[in-house]
Amino acid sequence: MIQFALAVAFLIITPGPGVLSVAGVGAGFGLRAGARYIAGLFVGTNLVAIAVVSGLWAALSTVPYLTTALLFVSVAFLAYLALRIAFAGASIAFNRALKQPGAADAVFLQFVNPKAYAVNTTLFAGFPMGFTDPATEIAMKFLIMNLIWVPVHFGWLWLGITIKRLDLPARTQRRINYLMAVAMMAVVAMTLLAGGIAGA
Template sequence: MQLQCDYRDRMLTFAAAVFFLIITPGPGVLSTAGVGAGFGFRAGTRYVGGLFLGTNLVALAVVSGLATLLLADPRLRTVFFVASFGYLAFLALRIGFAGKRLAFIEAARPPGMLGGIMLQIINPKAYAVNTAMLTGFAFLPSNYALEVGLKFLIMNAIWIPIHFLWLWAGVSLHRLNLSERNQSRINIAMAVTMMAVVVLAAFGPR
């Protein structure tokens, strides 16, 4: 009985860690809200679908050891960081100028499923979070395969509603009867906030 309670407590600790890591503002959830605010629910759902596939691909890379091999080279980590930062800046421009006719950022086209996948695949934070979650917080050390399977289920069970909550928040702003100027200000604020979080994560203390 004591052993079962110990497993349960460790599993709850893991779930709590996943919840707080995902719900706090970061590029994924902020860009989800931004896409919802700038382009509406349908476009946002496609984008969330891409993020979902991307984060699970990263998790599989972590479990298989592929991520460790790829990120062992500092030069490759730098490439990932530059690609991630550049793509997030581009995404922020799309959100910030949604509805404006600026051809160089293709403002009329929202980032779709591929955009969500790309964000996760090149995002170093996605690898760091998945590595921490999947290699730490052990609660079934006697059965690693079962533990990893349960972790995938818990992570996705928390990940999905949280991202749709952020999408709903963005879509709610999109559906308000706001003037074009005010909607534009909201979109720009979303984009600036997203970039601020990225800059703080990139250049803050480690």
């Protein structure tokens, strides 16, 4: 159980599109928007976990080119989210069309994020806890994952909100937003190149 909890903590705390986008939403849009975004990520993460546990994802992953299509959609959507974070509060004409990311965006992010499926597959397929009843083991894993997932994501939101509350000059705040957006895309690029699993 401890080994599983440590694995969950490592995979979630490691900067990935989910936690970085939470910090970016906090820095660019504040607490209320960040809390809504986390709620969407939470729903999306658990829906992905249910798809993995139920075997639905295993069945769908046999569809030719589905994972590749998800990868391209995921990268495109993350680029769009990064754009919205980068130009939060900027007085640029096209910025009016870029609404703050909400719960639906976060759910969709997890739905199209191949890493979310990979992380959940790793956690649920591995790290046996020794329960004789598979349902009990799955329930315990869901409980432990969510008990770690929620405070970690609110920690990243707090980081973003703290940056916003520093009342930095507009130019500095924009640069921080740009940095958040670039970091999101850099993590995606590094994950794609390495073929590894970063925090979901």
